[in-house]
Amino acid sequence: MTISLRDSRVLIVDDNEFNRKSLAIVIRRAGIQNIEFAVDGVDGLEKVERFRPDLVLLDVDMPNMDGLEMCRQLRRNATHAELPILFQTALDGDDEQVRCFEAGGSDFISKPIKPGECAARVRHQLERRKLFKDLAEFRGRVEKELKHAQAMQLSLLPEKRRLVEVGDRYGLRIDSHFETSSELGGDLWNVFEIDERHIGFLMADFAGHGITAAINTFRLHTLIDRFAVAWLNPAQWLSNLNNALKDVLTTGQFATAIYAVLDTGTNALTYASAGAPNPVLGTEGDLGLIDSAGLLLGVSRKARYTNRTVALPPGGFLFLYSDALIESRTADGRCIGSDRILEIVQSALDQRPDAPLAHLLDDFFANVDRPLRDDLTAVWIARR
Amino acid sequence: MDFESSTSSDGIEARLRGRLEFTDHDRLRDIVRLLESDGIKRMVIDLKDLEFIDSAGLGMLLIMQEEAEQRNVKLIVRGPRNDVKRSIDLARISEIITIET
Numbered sequence: 001m002t003i004s005l006r007d008s009r010v011l012i013v014d015d016n017e018f019n020r021k022s023l024a025i026v027i028r029r030a031g032i033q034n035i036e037f038a039v040d041g042v043d044g045l046e047k048v049e050r051f052r053p054d055l056v057l058l059d060v061d062m063p064n065m066d067g068l069e070m071c072r073q074l075r076r077n078a079t080h081a082e083l084p085i086l087f088q089t090a091l092d093g094d095d096e097q098v099r100c101f102e103a104g105g106s107d108f109i110s111k112p113i114k115p116g117e118c119a120a121r122v123r124h125q126l127e128r129r130k131l132f133k134d135l136a137e138f139r140g141r142v143e144k145e146l147k148h149a150q151a152m153q154l155s156l157l158p159e160k161r162r163l164v165e166v167g168d169r170y171g172l173r174i175d176s177h178f179e180t181s182s183e184l185g186g187d188l189w190n191v192f193e194i195d196e197r198h199i200g201f202l203m204a205d206f207a208g209h210g211i212t213a214a215i216n217t218f219r220l221h222t223l224i225d226r227f228a229v230a231w232l233n234p235a236q237w238l239s240n241l242n243n244a245l246k247d248v249l250t251t252g253q254f255a256t257a258i259y260a261v262l263d264t265g266t267n268a269l270t271y272a273s274a275g276a277p278n279p280v281l282g283t284e285g286d287l288g289l290i291d292s293a294g295l296l297l298g299v300s301r302k303a304r305y306t307n308r309t310v311a312l313p314p315g316g317f318l319f320l321y322s323d324a325l326i327e328s329r330t331a332d333g334r335c336i337g338s339d340r341i342l343e344i345v346q347s348a349l350d351q352r353p354d355a356p357l358a359h360l361l362d363d364f365f366a367n368v369d370r371p372l373r374d375d376l377t378a379v380w381i382a383r384r
Numbered sequence: 385m386d387f388e389s390s391t392s393s394d395g396i397e398a399r400l401r402g403r404l405e406f407t408d409h410d411r412l413r414d415i416v417r418l419l420e421s422d423g424i425k426r427m428v429i430d431l432k433d434l435e436f437i438d439s440a441g442l443g444m445l446l447i448m449q450e451e452a453e454q455r456n457v458k459l460i461v462r463g464p465r466n467d468v469k470r471s472i473d474l475a476r477i478s479e480i481i482t483i484e485t
Contacts, residue, residue, distance in 0.1 A: 207439045208406060251450045252443040256475065275475035295476040296439075299446060303479065327438060338470060373406075374438070 008126045009034040011053035013044035013070065014088070015062040022113060023057055023088075030119035032126075041065025045073060048080065054129055055084045055122060058105070060096060068103040075104035082132065084125035088113070146183040153180075153214055156221050158190055166191055170199045170264055171314065175357040175380045185375035186213025186255075187322050188220055194231045197265045201381060203276060204257040204297070205322045209375050212253070219248055220255065234259045234272035235305040238297065242274065242305070245298035254296040258320060262312060262381075269312040272305040277323050278338060280345050283316035287342055287349075317382040319345060319357075324374035330367040356380065385411055385434075389418055395426030395457075401433045404441035412444045416451050424457050432463035437471050445472075449481045460484055 010032050014020045020037050027035065036051040038044040040062040048056065056074075058067040067087060074080040087100040087108040100108050106125055109118045158166075163174045170193075178187065186206035194200055204220055206213040223244045230237040237259055245255065258279065260271035269281075273292035281290045290310055295303040312318060326336045336344060348360035357380040385408045389398045396418050419427060429448065431437075437445075445461060452459035462484045464472050472483065 205439070207443045252447040254439075254443060254446070256439060278474070293474050293476055295479050296442070296446075300480055323439060327436075337467065 003127045003130050005031050005123065005126050005130075006033060008032055008055065008130070009036070009051060009053045010055045010057060010122065010126075011036050011038060011044065011047055011051055012057045013038040013041070013047075013062070013067065014057075014059040015039050016059070019059065019088075019113075023118070026113065026115045026118050027057075027122050029115070030123055032122070041067060041070035041073075044070045048074065048083075053083070055086065055126055057086050057088065057109075057122070059088050060100065068099060071100075071103040071105055082129070084129055086121060086125060149211075149214065150180075150183050153184055153217065154178075156188055156190070156217060163191070166193060166199070169193070169196075170262075171384045172199070173382045173384060175355070175382075177357065177361055177376065177378045179372060179376045180214075181209045181324075181372045181374050181376075184211055184214035185209050186217060187375040187377040188217040189320070189377050189379055190224070192231060194261065198232060198261055198263055200231055200234075200259065200261045201318075201320065201379070202257065202259045203320045203322070203377060203379060204255045205276070205375070205377070206255045207253060207296075213375075216249065216253065216255065220245070232261060233307070234261055234270055235307040238272045238274055238294075238305040239303070242295075242297045242299075242303050243301055246301050249298040254298040256323070257297050258292055260318065260320075262318075264383075267311050267313040268309050269318065270307050270309045272307055274303070274305065277321060277326060278341075279321075280319040280341060281310055281312065281316070282319070282345070282349070283311065283313060287346055289338070289342065312383060314383045317380060319378070319380050321378040322374070322376055324372055324376040325364065325378060327374065328364075328368045328372055328376075331369070336364075387411070387415060389415075391421065395428065396421065396424055397428040397430060399430040399433060403436040403438075404434055404444065405436070405438040406440040408441065408444065412447065415448065419451055419455050419457055424455070426458045426460070427452055428460045428462050430462050431468055432465060434464065434468050435466075437464075437468045439471075439475075442471065442475050442477060445477060445481060458482070 010027055012020050012023050024035050036047055038047040042064045060067040071085050084106045087105045088111050089096045089108045090111050097108055107121055109121050157178055167174050186209050189203040192200035206216040223241055227237055227240040256275040258273040258276035260269055262269050274294045274297040276292045278289035278292050281288055294305050326338055326341055329335045348356035352359035385404045386401045387398050398415055449459050460482045
C-alpha cells in the first residue's frame, strides 16, 4: 500500500548545518514537503510544540541539550509518547544504538547518511503513524456514533419516573433492569396504559445482539403504535406484529416476545407469547412458571398465537426476563437454566421482600462476568 | 459446535455436538454446503449430542430449513434432548421444521 506523505511534517534536529541540509534533500526526494529545523535539543523541544511534526530526525551529540535527553523529555509527555523519533548514529556504534532505544527512540539511521536507507526508514515510520492515526480517528468516530445510538435506544424504554407514575395509577410497583452486552442490544420492553383498568406489558428480544439486533428493536418500536386497536387482544396483537416483522426480517432474524394485559378490575392477566422465556407468576405464596410457548416473531406468516389467562390478584407479581438471565454461564460453566429460575426468585423474595429484583440481580452479577454475552432485560411487576 | 456428517443412499446426516450459539455462524456455512452434494433428497440434522442451543442457534436451524427448501431437500431435525428440546419446544420450531424425537 502506498500512502501519500505530502502532508507529513518532519523536524530535523542537528547542530551541523551541512547535515541539516543534506538530510532535507534526502527526505524531500521521498516526497515530504513540510520540513522544519532545530539546532539543538532545547531548540528541538520548542519546535516540536510549535511545528507539531509527525516525525523527528534527531542527532545525538549536540550542545545545550543532546538528542538522548531531548528524546527522554518528549517521551515523558503523553502527547508525544507515540511520535516517531529517528536517531542518526554511527553505523558501528552498538552501545550508542542501545542508548538511543533506551531513551525512547523508534529507530535509527546510520551515519554517514545513505539516501535510500534514510528515505525508507522515514517513510516506514510515517506510514505507520498515519495508519495508527487513521485507526484512532475511525475508532473515535465509531465510539461517538455508538454513544448517540445508545442514548437513542435507551429512549425507547420507559423512564423510571414514568414507571413510578404508572405504578401509582394502576396500583403496581414496577422494577426493571436493562443491560446490553455491547453498546447496543436487541431487547425492548415497555408498558402501555390502555385505559383506566387495563395496562399492557411488552418484552421482546431479537436474536443475536449488537447493531443488527438494535436496528430491529427500532423497527419493532415503530410498529407498536400501528396496532393499537388490538391492544386488548394480545394474540391478535402479536399476530399483527409477526406479519409486519416477517415482511422486513431476513431468515434467521426473529424475536421472542411476550405481550400481557392486566385487567386491574378482574385481576385477569391475559397474555400471548412468541417463545419468550417462561415468566414467573407469584400469587399468595405460590410460585410457578407460566406457559409461554409460541412460534418466534417474524419467522412465518402462518404463525398463530393463543391468548392464555391467569389470575394476578393484588399481592401477586409477574417476573419477565430475557434469556440472558438463565443462559449466561457462571465461572464454573453452569447457568441458572429454566430449572433453577424459581429457586432464585424464591430466594430473592425471602432475602429482600421489599426489592426482590435488586437482590436477584446482585446474586446474578456476583457470579457472571461482565460484559454479558447477551442482552439482559428483567422486569418485575408487583401488584400492591 | 462440532459436527460430523455421513452420506447414505437416501441422504445426508449431520450430527452436531456441543453448543450451537451466536459464535457458530461460520460453521453453519459448512453445514449448508452439505446440501450442495448431487442428488440429495433428504437431510437429517441429529441433535442427540447437542448440549445447548441459544436463540441464534434456533435461527440457524431456520436458515437450514430455508436453504433445504430452496433445493427441494427434505430437512429433518432429529433427537433434541433436555435444554435443547426445551428451547425448540418453547419457540415452536416444529411449526416450521419437521422434528423427530
